[in-house]
Amino acid sequence: MxxxxxxxxxxxxxxxxxxxxxxxxxQESSSFIDDFNRHCTLTTTQRLYGFAICFVSGIACVLLSMxxxxxxxxxxxxFTFGNLLALGSTAFLIGPKRQLDMMxxxxxxxxxxxxxxxxxxxxxCALYVHNKLxxxxxxxxxxxxxxWYSLSYIPFARSMVQKIxxxxxxxxx
Numbered sequence: 001m002x003x004x005x006x007x008x009x010x011x012x013x014x015x016x017x018x019x020x021x022x023x024x025x026x027q028e029s030s031s032f033i034d035d036f037n038r039h040c041t042l043t044t045t046q047r048l049y050g051f052a053i054c055f056v057s058g059i060a061c062v063l064l065s066m067x068x069x070x071x072x073x074x075x076x077x078x079f080t081f082g083n084l085l086a087l088g089s090t091a092f093l094i095g096p097k098r099q100l101d102m103m104x105x106x107x108x109x110x111x112x113x114x115x116x117x118x119x120x121x122x123x124x125c126a127l128y129v130h131n132k133l134x135x136x137x138x139x140x141x142x143x144x145x146x147x148w149y150s151l152s153y154i155p156f157a158r159s160m161v162q163k164i165x166x167x168x169x170x171x172x173x
Contacts, residue, residue: 114149
């Protein structure tokens, strides 16, 4: 049991949680997000289960969307829903307030805005417009925005990708 406790403590430190976070007494706050965060108190085990369930469900939706690839409307819905589940899974690990703060960080605010806009656009094209070409374009934009958003969490990854693209496209004929 002691080994499991130490493993959970290491997992807490890995995701940036304070070790004694569960024992912390919530303070009075006036903002909606702080109130919401205060009422969302989960144990570490519950957080890990929530993360695993959401993440696996999201990946399953993304993989299942490949089955209906030739029907762009169904593909767009399942692919976008899978991305939303996978994105929401990290809120279990770090909490919704910290997730929102990290998404709105000046380093990744534009990537977040483009990613969320592409999610909305792809759902709009799939559910309301019913245009296969527009849905495929929106899904392509969503996939590119997902990659760019994900790269914002890896130090120097964006600049490395930019340099690779510049070197690949900088050719003389």
